[in-house]
Amino acid sequence: MTVPVTGAWRTSDHPGRRQWVTGGPIRTEAGGVLPAFSLAYETWGTLNSDASNAVLVEHALTGDSHAAGPAGPGHVTPGWWDGLIGPGKALDTGEYFVVVPNVLGGCQGSTGPSSPDADGRPWGSRFPSLTTRDLVTAETLLADTLGIERWAAVLGGSMGGMRALEWAVTWPPRVGALLVLASTAQASAEQIAWASPQLHAIRSDPGWHGGDFYDAREGPHRGLGIARRIAHVTYRSEPELAERFGRQSQADGRFAVESYLDHHADKLVRRFDAGSYVVLTESMNAHDVGRDRGGVAAALSRVTARTIVAGVDSDRLYPLAQSRALAEGLGGEVAVVTSPYGHDSFLIETDQIAALVKALLG
Numbered sequence: 001m002t003v004p005v006t007g008a009w010r011t012s013d014h015p016g017r018r019q020w021v022t023g024g025p026i027r028t029e030a031g032g033v034l035p036a037f038s039l040a041y042e043t044w045g046t047l048n049s050d051a052s053n054a055v056l057v058e059h060a061l062t063g064d065s066h067a068a069g070p071a072g073p074g075h076v077t078p079g080w081w082d083g084l085i086g087p088g089k090a091l092d093t094g095e096y097f098v099v100v101p102n103v104l105g106g107c108q109g110s111t112g113p114s115s116p117d118a119d120g121r122p123w124g125s126r127f128p129s130l131t132t133r134d135l136v137t138a139e140t141l142l143a144d145t146l147g148i149e150r151w152a153a154v155l156g157g158s159m160g161g162m163r164a165l166e167w168a169v170t171w172p173p174r175v176g177a178l179l180v181l182a183s184t185a186q187a188s189a190e191q192i193a194w195a196s197p198q199l200h201a202i203r204s205d206p207g208w209h210g211g212d213f214y215d216a217r218e219g220p221h222r223g224l225g226i227a228r229r230i231a232h233v234t235y236r237s238e239p240e241l242a243e244r245f246g247r248q249s250q251a252d253g254r255f256a257v258e259s260y261l262d263h264h265a266d267k268l269v270r271r272f273d274a275g276s277y278v279v280l281t282e283s284m285n286a287h288d289v290g291r292d293r294g295g296v297a298a299a300l301s302r303v304t305a306r307t308i309v310a311g312v313d314s315d316r317l318y319p320l321a322q323s324r325a326l327a328e329g330l331g332g333e334v335a336v337v338t339s340p341y342g343h344d345s346f347l348i349e350t351d352q353i354a355a356l357v358k359a360l361l362g
């Protein structure tokens, strides 16, 4: 794994508990080519003899393969669904073999813009544009390599929900059950609009260098930090911010809510690559399960998996109405997660998400 200096972010050269599959080429939906790629992944539990107990868990924009377990060497954050994955938990690793890949285009072990090409130079601006379908195509390599013809279930929230849905639409026989949380069948104007100033913030940072900043003294960490501040507001709800922070100010003169956003920006720029942020954000903008399939309704009619679609009542980024439309398009009703925490509730409301997981697998 390379260790590019990007101003603030550095990849870890410790593998942690990751494993890798390699493959390629991938010809992307937009006509690009990635001659070779790796996907980092982690697993929990044991694959049974007929490979019928495998569950694929798909992470969100800045997530990674480390869905369970503590922070430690190679893993700067604890597992983002640690409350859900483990022995006796909703995703019981005594029963299921849980697989969590880092997404193609990411920066936590899988091939992304910071990765070296065949000549050893970081891909940077030459990294191809990716769509949700491309990300899922890469993940079929992982399933095939592990000998998993059919996932017992595919689960994901937000961008992870996009991939979960795309799996079920593209490969109906390979997905037994599907849980889509706080996500959508296609990115809306509102979601693309919120992404727009984030992308501008990164690209207008002098440290961006057109995307080829990996050998520069300083990368676009300021732009990435601004992007995270914008994004993080959309990940939480207005009532939560009002209740938690109100108009409190701090001794340093910042409003408490400004300090909170600064903190989240600072944390992200230390653990995430701006190039991956751009590629993955643009993949979400391009997300549309109906593209070249006769529209969303026709695409959803392909799904054969037992499905639960859930939305969060306070989600202002992926509003409940969008999840309701998706659920109805799949012939069901939306499950409602009740929470003040907005979009991030799929990472926070462990008990409610556990109930959904159990209902799906039960």
Ligand SMILES: CC(=O)SCCNC(=O)CCNC(=O)[C@H](O)C(C)(C)COP(=O)(O)OP(=O)(O)OC[C@H]1O[C@@H](n2cnc3c(N)ncnc32)[C@H](O)[C@@H]1OP(=O)(O)O
Binding pocket: 059, 060, 061, 062, 063, 064, 077, 080, 235, 256, 257, 259, 260, 261, 263, 264, 267, 344, 347, 348
């Ligand atoms: C799979 C994925 O989607 S990504 C992997 C996990 N996700 C992330 O890491 C994304 C970034 N983080 C988040 O989105 C959220 O923190 C979550 C969803 C993980 C957790 O949410 P919560 O538990 O509600 O945490 P919250 O948003 O309140 O943040 C708490 C942090 O803010 C800090 N904080 C709170 N108030 C302030 C303030 N006024 N000034 C500065 N910092 C503050 C806390 O000290 C705490 O810091 P720490 O995380 O370094 O310990």
Ligand SMILES: N[C@@H](CCO)C(=O)O
Binding pocket: 060, 061, 062, 063, 157, 158, 159, 235, 344, 347
């Ligand atoms: N907090 C999540 C929200 C995106 O869905 C993340 O950073 O990935």
